[in-house]
Amino acid sequence: MKQSDRPSGVSSAVQCEAGGGGTHEDVKVDPDERNDGQQKPGSPEINNNKEKTRSKSSKQRHNHKERTADVKLCGEDENLCESVQVKKRRVKDEESPEKHDKNQSSGRKRKKTSSEHEKAEKNKKTKKDGDQEKKKKAEESDKWKWWEEGKSSDTQKWSSLEHKGPYFPPEYEPLPDNICFYYDGQPMKLSPATEEIVTFYAKMLDHEYTSKEVFQNNFFSDWKEEMTKEERKLIKMLSKCDFSQIHKYFVEKSEERKNMTKEEKQVLKEEASRLMEEYGFCLLDGHREKIGNFKLEPPGLFRGRGEHPKMGKLKKRIQPEDVTINCSQDSKIPAPPAGHHWKRVQHDNTVTWLASWLENIHGRPKYIMLNPSSKLKGEKDWQKYETARRLKMKVDSIRKQYRRDWTSREMKSRQRGVAIYFIDKLALRAGNEKDDESADTVGCCSLRVEHITLHRRLDGQEHVVEFDFLGKDSIRYYNKVPVEKQVFKNLKLFIKHKDPEDDLFDRITTVKLNKTLNECMPGLTAKVFRTFNASTTLQDQLNKLTTGGMTVEEKILSYNRANRAVAILCNHQRAAPKTFEKSMQLLQEKVRHTIIIIIIILKAVQRLSEQLKKLQLQETDREENKVIALGTSKLNYLDPRISVAWCKKHQVPVEKIYNKTQRDKFAWAIDMTDENFQF
DNA sequence: ACTACAACTTAGGATATTCCAA
DNA sequence: TTGGAATATCCTAAGTTGTAGT
Numbered sequence: 187m188k189q190s191d192r193p194s195g196v197s198s199a200v201q202c203e204a205g206g207g208g209t210h211e212d213v214k215v216d217p218d219e220r221n222d223g224q225q226k227p228g229s230p231e232i233n234n235n236k237e238k239t240r241s242k243s244s245k246q247r248h249n250h251k252e253r254t255a256d257v258k259l260c261g262e263d264e265n266l267c268e269s270v271q272v273k274k275r276r277v278k279d280e281e282s283p284e285k286h287d288k289n290q291s292s293g294r295k296r297k298k299t300s301s302e303h304e305k306a307e308k309n310k311k312t313k314k315d316g317d318q319e320k321k322k323k324a325e326e327s328d329k330w331k332w333w334e335e336g337k338s339s340d341t342q343k344w345s346s347l348e349h350k351g352p353y354f355p356p357e358y359e360p361l362p363d364n365i366c367f368y369y370d371g372q373p374m375k376l377s378p379a380t381e382e383i384v385t386f387y388a389k390m391l392d393h394e395y396t397s398k399e400v401f402q403n404n405f406f407s408d409w410k411e412e413m414t415k416e417e418r419k420l421i422k423m424l425s426k427c428d429f430s431q432i433h434k435y436f437v438e439k440s441e442e443r444k445n446m447t448k449e450e451k452q453v454l455k456e457e458a459s460r461l462m463e464e465y466g467f468c469l470l471d472g473h474r475e476k477i478g479n480f481k482l483e484p485p486g487l488f489r490g491r492g493e494h495p496k497m498g499k500l501k502k503r504i505q506p507e508d509v510t511i512n513c514s515q516d517s518k519i520p521a522p523p524a525g526h527h528w529k530r531v532q533h534d535n536t537v538t539w540l541a542s543w544l545e546n547i548h549g550r551p552k553y554i555m556l557n558p559s560s561k562l563k564g565e566k567d568w569q570k571y572e573t574a575r576r577l578k579m580k581v582d583s584i585r586k587q588y589r590r591d592w593t594s595r596e597m598k599s600r601q602r603g604v605a606i607y608f609i610d611k612l613a614l615r616a617g618n619e620k621d622d623e624s625a626d627t628v629g630c631c632s633l634r635v636e637h638i639t640l641h642r643r644l645d646g647q648e649h650v651v652e653f654d655f656l657g658k659d660s661i662r663y664y665n666k667v668p669v670e671k672q673v674f675k676n677l678k679l680f681i682k683h684k685d686p687e688d689d690l691f692d693r694i695t696t697v698k699l700n701k702t703l704n705e706c707m708p709g710l711t712a713k714v715f716r717t718f719n720a721s722t723t724l725q726d727q728l729n730k731l732t733t734g735g736m737t738v739e740e741k742i743l744s745y746n747r748a749n750r751a752v753a754i755l756c757n758h759q760r761a762a763p764k765t766f767e768k769s770m771q772l773l774q775e776k777v778r779h780t781i782i783i784i785i786i787i788l789k790a791v792q793r794l795s796e797q798l799k800k801l802q803l804q805e806t807d808r809e810e811n812k813v814i815a816l817g818t819s820k821l822n823y824l825d826p827r828i829s830v831a832w833c834k835k836h837q838v839p840v841e842k843i844y845n846k847t848q849r850d851k852f853a854w855a856i857d858m859t860d861e862n863f864q865f
Numbered sequence: 866a867c868t869a870c871a872a873c874t875t876a877g878g879a880t881a882t883t884c885c886a887a
Numbered sequence: 888t889t890g891g892a893a894t895a896t897c898c899t900a901a902g903t904t905g906t907a908g909t
Contacts (some may be wrong), residue, residue, distance in 0.1 A: 483899065491877075491900065537872065545899095551871060552899085566873085615875095616903060624901080658902055659876060697867085700904070713874085713903060760877065808893095815877070817895095822875055845895065 330473045332561035333568070333854035343538045343562060347513050349468035349477070351520030351528075352541045352554050353461060354506070355484035358382040365435045368428035369421055380413050383500060386487045388432035395489060401498035405487060408500035468540060468556070469517075476557035477540065482509075488547045492625040492660025499547055508543045538562045548623065558821075559850040568854060571825040573709045574718040575865060580707045581718070585610065587706065592672045598693035600676050605630050605691050605699060607673060609715050612665065613755050615658060616696040616712035627656045630712070631696045636686035640677055641666075649674035663757050720752045720823035725865040727751050728832050741838050743803045745829075746816065752824065753814040760815040821848065826855035831863035 358378060366373040367384055376384060387396065387405060395401050406424045413421065421427065446454075465480040485503040488496055506526035513519065515533045522528050529543075539553040556562050577584075584606070591603025608614050608630050617629020628637065637655035644650040647668045657663045669677075680690055696712065703710040727748030732741055783794055820829075826844075830852070833840045840849065840856055849856060 479898075481898090488900090494900095539872075542871090547900095553872075555873080563874095570874090618903070620902095627901085629902080659878095659900075661877080695867095696903075711904065716875095758876080818876060847896070 328474070329853065330475075330561060331854075331857065332473075332565065333858060338561075338565065341536050344470050344514070344535050346472065346517065347468060347470050347535070347540070348517035349513060349520060349540050350465050351511060351522070352482045352509060353465040353480050354482055354504075354523060358385075361385070361432065361435065365431055367432060370426045371428070374420070376417060377414050380409070380417055382485070383409050383412055384427075384429060385432060385436070386485070386500075388429035389436050390487065390489075391429060391433040395497060398497065400493075400495060401489075404496060404498035405500070408498075412500065470556070470560070470562070473561070475560040475562075478555050478557045478563075480554060482543075482554075483545075483552070490625055492627065492656060494625045495623060496547055502546045504543050510542045512537065512539055512541065559847075559853065564851065564854055567851075570714075570717060571721065571827075571865075573714055574721055574825070576707060577710060577714055577718045578722065578865070580710070581610075584703075584706050589672075592670075592676055598698075601680060601691045601694045602699060602702060604673055604676050604680070605694060606703070607669075609712050610719070612653075612667065613716045613719050613757075614663075615716070616699065618696050625656070625660050627658060627660055629657060629696075631691055631694060631699060633690040634686065635681045635684045635688050635690055638677065638681075638690065640674065640681075651677065657757065661757065661759055716756060717823050720756055720819050721825045721828060721865050723752050723755055724748050724819075724824050725828050728828065732832070732836055736836075737799075738838055738842070739800055739803050741836050742842055743807055745832070745838070745843060746807050747810065749816045749820060749824070750810055750814050752819045753816050756819055756823065758815040758818045759813050762813050820844075821851070825865050826852035827859040827863045828865045830855050830859040831861050834859070834861035 358381075360378050360381060367376055367381065368374065387409075390396050402424055410418055410421070462480075466477055467474050468477055469475075482504050483501070486501050488494075488499045488501045490497050506522040507529055509522075509528055510530040510532060511520055511528050512532050512534055514535070519531055539555050541554040542551050544550065545552050558564070558567070588603040588606045588610075591599045592607075594600050594603065609616070615629035617632040619632060620627070628634065633655065637653060639652040639654070641650040641652060642648070644652070644666065649669050649671055651667050651669050651674070653663055653665045653667065655663055677690075680692075684690075684692075700711045703712065703714075728745065731744040731748055736744065829843050830840060832838070833843055844852060844856075
């Protein structure tokens, strides 16, 4: 039962026609079909099983890149010679400038009123309303309708920027005297720095990964680095360390937090909002904009996703001396904490970040940036969807081109053609090369031979490719896809004379692939296909699933089904909620119960059947949503105007589709879109 | 052309808050 | 009123892509 309740996720759910043309119109989201007893992609058990030991370093693997002979391919298969002459056709550029033309976006309402005027209007109105109302309205009128202004420069991100700098997490509070670390059975007082690291480990004790060898080794060697000489001399083995008392202490503490009175919680809340008030906003070009992550990341133990080779390493506390501040020259420079100084203060208006530092795990930069509701993020987001819409106009010719590449005499063109086909048809990510310092995950270009299995026929279908690999965040991608004969032949060719751990596409890289795409359409890269296919799927599904005469609840179910189709396409998953089975049974029980009641009390039929209907909708919705995360696509891939237009057209309150945060982020779309907008 | 790096988007899990039925 | 489920928010890891340097 544990296994059987796992839907296949991707496998049978997304059935795309093998055919370059209409790609995703046959997305099926039939809950019954999805329960085929296959393991849920991405579940922990799976990830463990799926762990593939890389027998070669990526450098070694890289050498295999050149392995496929770049000879004339004639003779390898009977179709190879047919298009020897065909040169890569130049696709006409449709030279439309990268800038989105806001006035041409369909459904766009041009507000004639200046924002000044609106402000005055609103303020006037508030006079007679209550205090609460007044505040709300005033806030609203403060909101910056940046989308009503002309497009701003691509390179210069701001002309003035002022902020308070990042918020530093509180210093370490040593443990009380009665709480102790034990080594080899003996209590041992540790130096504060050493003790702090112990608390990181102790807090995680009931997590499964503290039992992993990699985690323990990384932790122990990083911990030893931070010990005093004396401590290092004494503490030789992690297995002799006893953190249980400390662990218990923190469990109790968190219990206490949970049991705080309303008043105590209120105090905490006010403290947080004071912090937000002070550090959570910046002044950008005269507008108060919300910051996304104004709190610096506190120290702790790194836990990457999947089988990460660096799990358990110490993530060090960030000091002011590590932080670079970015703000405008003439602004009030944020003050570093007393007795400290910043690493650097710069005034670079070609970037959007307010502060940055290097994290010590990978040595990569991290940034403090604005909230998605900000102009800087919103405009970029809008632009992204406009690029995806431009792809819509171009996609037919691109599909034609990659199909031609399938029969090219050049190996690299064939590989590129198949790779773009996968990216288009399956919404795979580009798949950059990764080093050995991170989890072994892949995308399209980094697929290895071992990640696909070719089936001449399978389950009554021809030319089936079985994908099985760990993608971003070590989420498993498992899918059986019928592909066109020529693709199948090419794949056979690509894997010939290769070992399982060799690259499937050894003649191409993401950079080359994106370069090709860019020549087809300015601004086109691999990830645009995900946005494009996601939004196209949503639009198509909404058009198909929504009919007149539906109740709002039914329409919402339609919307969620459409949303789900996208999530399945993009392989957005989540762990099935812990108590799913139980709550589902409960829900089913309720449905049954309601049915019985209806039979017994005929008089109440009208009222109760409505109740039943809602429950059933909820049931279906939840079942279908079991392992599907809708949020990501909603937030990142789906042109919000599709949803807004749909809401307006079908009189569905937009609040039913977007929560507060999402309404803030998509304020531009909500404001500008009318019911006729089509993606 | 290749590499390294910087900057930005996308992502799932953890935690906090809200909601709803008993 | 309360406890557990649902939902929202927070957090930060992990991708992609553009660019500068060689």
